[in-house]
Amino acid sequence: GQNIDQPTEMTATEGAIVQxxxxxxxxxxxxxxxxxxxxxxxxxxxxxxxxxxxxxxGRFSSFLSRSKGYxxxxxxxxxxxxxxxxxxxxxxxxxxxxxxxxxxxxxKP
Amino acid sequence: DAMVIQNPRYQVTQFGKPVTLSCSQTxxxxxxxxxxxxxxxxxxxxFHYYDKDFNNEADTPDNFQSRRPNTSFCFLDIRSPGLGDxxxxxxxxxxxxxxxxxxxNVLTFGAxxxxxxx
Numbered sequence: 001g002q003n004i005d006q007p008t009e010m011t012a013t014e015g016a017i018v019q020x021x022x023x024x025x026x027x028x029x030x031x032x033x034x035x036x037x038x039x040x041x042x043x044x045x046x047x048x049x050x051x052x053x054x055x056x057x058g059r060f061s062s063f064l065s066r067s068k069g070y071x072x073x074x075x076x077x078x079x080x081x082x083x084x085x086x087x088x089x090x091x092x093x094x095x096x097x098x099x100x101x102x103x104x105x106x107x108k109p
Numbered sequence: 110d111a112m113v114i115q116n117p118r119y120q121v122t123q124f125g126k127p128v129t130l131s132c133s134q135t136x137x138x139x140x141x142x143x144x145x146x147x148x149x150x151x152x153x154x155x156f157h158y159y160d161k162d163f164n165n166e167a168d169t170p171d172n173f174q175s176r177r178p179n180t181s182f183c184f185l186d187i188r189s190p191g192l193g194d195x196x197x198x199x200x201x202x203x204x205x206x207x208x209x210x211x212x213x214n215v216l217t218f219g220a221x222x223x224x225x226x227x
Contacts, residue, residue: 029119033215042199042218082151087151091214099151 002026004100006088011106012078020073020086020103028093034062034073037102043087047073059094083107112136115200115219122190125226130185131224140192141183142216143175144199150198158183159205185225195226
C-alpha cells in the first residue's frame with residue numbers, strides 16, 4: 001500500500017529552527033507538497049518539490065531525495081504564528097495525492 | 110480576491126437528517142475536490158471533478174453524493190448522516206494544464222464546513 005510517515009507532534013522554541021521529516025512509499029512519484037494547517041482551518045500551500053534538492057522560500061525551505069523517499073520542511077526563525085500542523089502529500093503515478101496525517105508543531109516562548 | 114467559499118462554516122444535524130454543503134470558486138479552476146478530514150488525520154478524498162467528469166473514490170460510502178451544476182459550484186450531499194460522519198469537509202480546487210496533473214497542481218482550499226451529528 002501507499003504510505004506517508006511524519007512525526008505526530010514536535011515542540012520548538014520561538015526564534016529557533018525546526019526540521020519536520022516526511023518519508024513516503026508510493027506507487028510512483030510526481031511531486032511532493034507541504035501544506036500548513038492552523039487548527040480548525042483549511043490547509044494552505046507552502047512548497048512543492050519534484051526534483052532532488054532544496055527549495056527555499058523565505059523562512060521556509062523544503063528538501064527532497066527521491067532515491068530515499070524522503071523530504072523535510074525546515075522552518076527558521078520560528079514565530080508563535082508557526083504553531084500549526086504541517087501536512088506532507090505526495091502525488092503518485094496516477095496523479096493522485098497521498099496525504100500524511102500531519103505533524104503538529106507547538107512553538108513555546 | 111479570487112477564492113474558494115464554503116457554506117455553511119458550521120452545520121449541526123441530527124442523526125439521519127440529510128445535509129448539503131456547498132462550495133463556490135472564483136478561480137476558474139477546472140478541477141474541484143471534496144475531502145473529509147477528522148481530527149489529527151489526513152484529509153480523505155471523497156470525490157473530484159475534472160471539468161465535468163465525476164470521479165468517485167472506491168471507498169467513498171454511497172451515503173455521500175456530489176453535484177457540480179457548473180464550473181463554479183459544487184455540492185456535497187450526505188443523505189443520512191451518522192455519528193461517524195462528523196468531520197471537517199474541505200472543498201479544494203486546482204488548475205490542470207496539458208494532461209491531467211501536469212504542473213504543480215497546487216490545491217486551493219476553502220475554509221471548510223465543520224459537521225456535527227447529534
